[in-house]
Ligand code: NAD
Ligand code: AHE
Ligand code: ZN
C-alpha cells in the first residue's frame with residue numbers, strides 16, 4: 345500500500361487555531377490499522393492540550409480522541425479487525441498481555457504508553473507528515489483526521505448497526521463519566537452523589553448515577569445553563585457555588601446530613617477537587633477525580649480529611665477496558681439503556697472545527713460532533 349493524503353485539522357502550536365490541511369499518511373505497519381474516521385467528538389482534553397497546559401503536549405500534532413470509524417486497511421499480522429469493521433479508537437489500549445492488563449486491577453494498559461505519550465507509534469515514528477516533516481499523533485488516536493493509523497490494540501470492534509456519529513462519544517466522554525460511577529466508584533442503590541462540572545463528563549456521570557440507582561444526585565456548575573439538561577438526565581438538585589458566600593463543600597455537607605457517599609470532579613480545577621473531597625461524608629465518603637489539571641497544578645487538603653475516612657481516587661476512561669468492555673457499552677446504547685442525543689448539542693464539518701472549541705469555551709455546547 346502506498347502513502348495516502350488525508351484531510352486533517354493540524355495544531356501547529358499551542359494556543360493557535362487548528363489549520364485544515366492535506367497531510368501525508370504512511371500505510372499501516374505491522375500490527376497497525378488504517379481507519380477512516382466518520383465522526384469525532386471534541387473533548388475538553390483536546391482543548392487542554394491545545395492550550396499548552398498539557399505537560400505531554402507536543403506540536404505539530406493532530407488532536408482528537410473521541411472518534412468512530414471504519415477499518416480501511418490492515419498491516420501485517422493484524423488478526424482481530426478486518427476491512428469494513430466498525431471501530432472506536434482507544435486512547436487507553438488493551439494488549440491483554442502486560443502486567444497492568446493481567447492484574448485485573450486496572451484498565452491502564454501500559455504496552456505502548458511511552459511512545460503514545462511522545463506522539464509516536466509503537467515503533468517510535470509518526471505516520472503523519474507534511475512536506476516531509478513529521479506531525480505527531482495524539483493519545484494514539486488523532487481522530488481529527490479523515491484517515492488515521494492506530495495500533496490494533498487501540499481499537500474496539502463494535503456492532504455495525506451503531507451510528508458512528510453518535511457512539512463516537514463512547515470513545516471518551518460518555519464512557520468516562522458512566523464508568524467512573526459504575527466501575528471506579530461502584531455507586532450502590534441509595535447512595536448520595538455530587539457531580540462537579542456539567543460538561544460531557546459530568547452529565548455522563550449523572551447518567552451513571554441514575555443507572556446505579558443513587559438516591560440523590562447533586563449537580564454543581566457555575567454555568568446555570570447546564571442545569572436543565574442535568575435535571576432532564578436525573579439530577580435531583582442543582583447548585584451554583586457562586587450563589588453562596590461559603591465554601592460549596594459546606595453547602596453540600598449541610599444539604600446531605602454530613603456529606604455525600606461519592607463525589608466526582610469533572611472540571612480539572614484543583615480547588616474544586618478539594619471541595620469535592622471535603623463534601624464527602626466522614627468515615628466513608630469517596631471522591632473520584634476525573635478532571636485533568638494543567639502542568640504544575642497540585643491538589644491539597646488537610647490530611648485529617650483522609651484520616652477521618654474520606655478517600656481520594658482518580659479514574660481514566662472510567663476504568664473501562666476498551667477492547668473487552670466498550671463493545672458492550674455500545675450494545676447497551678443500542679438496547680436503549682441510555683441516550684446520546686442530549687449530548688450532541690452541535691454538529692459541524694471538519695472545516696469548522698475551531699468553532700467547536702469556541703462553543704466549548706463559551707459554555708454553549710456539551711459536545712460538538714465533527715463530521716468528515
Ligand atoms: P466541559 O468543558 O464540557 O465541562 C466542564 C464543566 O465544568 C462546564 O460545564 C463548566 O461550566 C464547569 N465548570 C468550570 N469551572 C467550574 C467551577 N469552578 N465550578 C463548577 N463548575 C465549573 O469539559 P468535559 O469535556 O466534560 O471534561 C471535563 C474534564 O474531564 C476536563 O478536565 C477533561 O480534560 C477531563 N476528562 C478526563 C477524562 C479521564 O479519563 N480522566 C476523560 C475525559 C475528560
Ligand atoms: N497528558 C496529561 C494527562 C492527561 C490525562 O490524564 N489523560 C487521561 C485521559 S483524558 C481524556 O479526555 C488519561 O487517560 N490518563 C491516563 C494516561 O495514561 O494518560 C499529563 O498530565 O501529562
Ligand atoms: Zn476526552
Ligand code: ZN
Pocket residue numbers: 437438439440441442443444445446452453454455
Ligand atoms: Zn496491556
